[in-house]
Amino acid sequence: MEDKTYRVYLSPANHHKKYAIDGYTEKEQMDKLASILVNELEKYEGIETILTSVYDVDRSYTGRPEDALRQNCDIYVALHSNGGGGRGACVFYHPDYPLSKTLALAIVKALNAVCPIISNRAVQPAIYPWSYTEWNFGELREPASYGMAPVLIEHEFHDTVDGARWLIESLDTIAKADASAIAEALGLNIKSSLGDVNGDGKVNSLDAAAVLRYDAGLQQFTDEEKAAADINGDGTVNSLDAAQILKHDAGL
Known part of the structure; x- marks a missing residue:
């Protein structure tokens, strides 16, 4: 489009x-x-x-x-x-x-x-x-x-x-x-503020990796990071959000 x-x-x-x-x-x-x-x-x-x-x-x-x-x-x-x-x-x-x-x-x-x-x-x-x-x-x-x-x-x-x-x-x-x-x-993507977990202005595999670490209990998030990571808006941060970030990074 x-x-x-x-x-x-x-x-x-x-x-x-x-x-x-x-x-x-x-x-x-x-x-x-x-x-x-x-x-x-x-x-x-x-x-x-x-x-x-x-x-x-x-x-x-x-x-x-x-x-x-x-x-x-x-x-x-x-x-x-x-x-x-x-x-x-x-x-x-x-x-x-x-x-x-x-x-x-x-x-x-x-x-x-x-x-x-x-x-x-x-x-x-x-x-x-x-x-x-x-x-x-x-x-x-x-x-x-x-x-x-x-x-x-x-x-x-x-x-x-x-x-x-x-x-x-x-x-x-x-x-x-x-x-x-x-x-x-x-053909539109989520706004960059969503998914930009590490705050570097990009939404990519680094953010997805951070979400997966959080989901596994290996990393802590601030409230702001949680809000950025909750791509589907269901109030939780998990592998589904990481998958959405990876789709965005791949242009899908």
Whole structure:
């Protein structure tokens, strides 16, 4: 991908569809997810994130594509959970934008990797192109008409108990998966402050080695070093973080 800053617009669901577990709705959970996703995306270089402030009384996305256009966004991400009693994530994209399909594929793969519920989608990987006749989603059609690459993410089915429970309990995991997939699709790396454990301005195998020594109990870290080493943001420093640093060093 070209060296640029991508402006990413986040549009969480604005309708109160009930989850299979009482007391939870799609709007509430996707609003929470969007707030976490802002922080996760901002861990990467080359991304500016705009979380919508448009909440139309009709409980739809009305006005959001226009808001994204005013803010010069490149990518429009609609955050949803699904209904219909199925299992597994699926992502919709606009066929006029190759980046839209690239994003969809990366996102659905990342979600399948972290969700313990096995997808039963007939199409695998579960990505679907927008069309008037089958998937006439305005949150794909309208952003695309304004020059943005859109995706609509259905993270899991909220009308099954297992799906609802995973959505409710796994927002941090879901946000990390979404963010890492978006960054991967755009060819972006984590910010240099993350992973730069030894403070030399670089993120490389020396930092990974320090993380492995810490994980083995052979080295102590300051709080600042722990924060730099916790690449995946799960509150621990271990071999998973070292692996992410090595991937960054290799340009992967």
